[in-house]
Amino acid sequence: MHRYRILWQGLLSPEQVELDYDPLRRFQAPAEWSSAAQQACRLAVSQGRQVKNLPLYHLLGWQQLSGRLRFQLGLTCYEDYLGLSLVAKDSSPTVLAVAAATEIEGRIVLERRSQAVAQGMGLMHVKPSGHVHPPHSPWQALLAEAWEELALKPEEVVDGQCLGLVQSLTANCYCLIYKLRTRLQWDEWRQRQPEDAWEADELFGLSQERASLDEWLARPAELSTGPGLAAVRLYRESLYGAL
Secondary structure: OOOEEEEEEEEEOHHHEEEEEEEEEEOOOOHHHHHHHHHHHHHHHHOOOOOOOOEEEEEEEEEEEOOEEEEEEEEEEHHHHHHHHHHOHHHOOOEEEEEEEEEEOOEEEEEEEOOOOOOOOOOEEEOOEEEOOOOOOHHHHHHHHHHHHHOOOHHHOEEEEEEEEEEEOOOOEEEEEEEEEEOOOHHHHHOOOOOOHHHEEEEEEEEOOHHHHHHHHOOOHHHEOHHHHHHHHHHHHHHHOOO
16 A cells, blocks of 8 residues: 655755745635534544644645755644544645654664554654644754654754655645654663653664665555655665665
């Protein structure tokens, strides 16, 4: 089963990803689905899911320019995105997200997502990851997620590079994929307690060795999120070349 599509692949610094954001270009939920979307969000909360109605970027378009990516963005919110994804996916706004393969002492960090998250429950995924909230840049969002999910301080994150842009085929999002590295040792890092630890039932370290990455990518695709699979693949190809 295909879970993602690679739209662009390369190597960019965080500053080479640019946003053209107009908050007046606000997504309007179709009237016939608006009430159903709100009810779907309330149901998700009643089932123990975490649903925070934060602002999100509504992706209107993107361009690959000379040495950079530029995104045209309007405004939406998480309840419109999630609720419409649950009741009428074709009417849901497309949002911008980030995910990273984070290398710690020769391993990248994977999670098994908890049952409390609103999407991808029980699936394998990379950390950090999340949606980009206005007015933050993707890089700012990624550093914030690295602190919240991994307890990594911004000054402890080195070698941050954008590896690609992928479209999730299971959720209405376009996800920028990065690779990060920290000089912390694995055991030192594992003693920390991130504030959003609830998002993961388990954390794993996947060796950056070629054979380990290839073996993981050969697993059934439905065990992982689309952006998670894409992040491991793009990370692997940044080290060892195309599959």
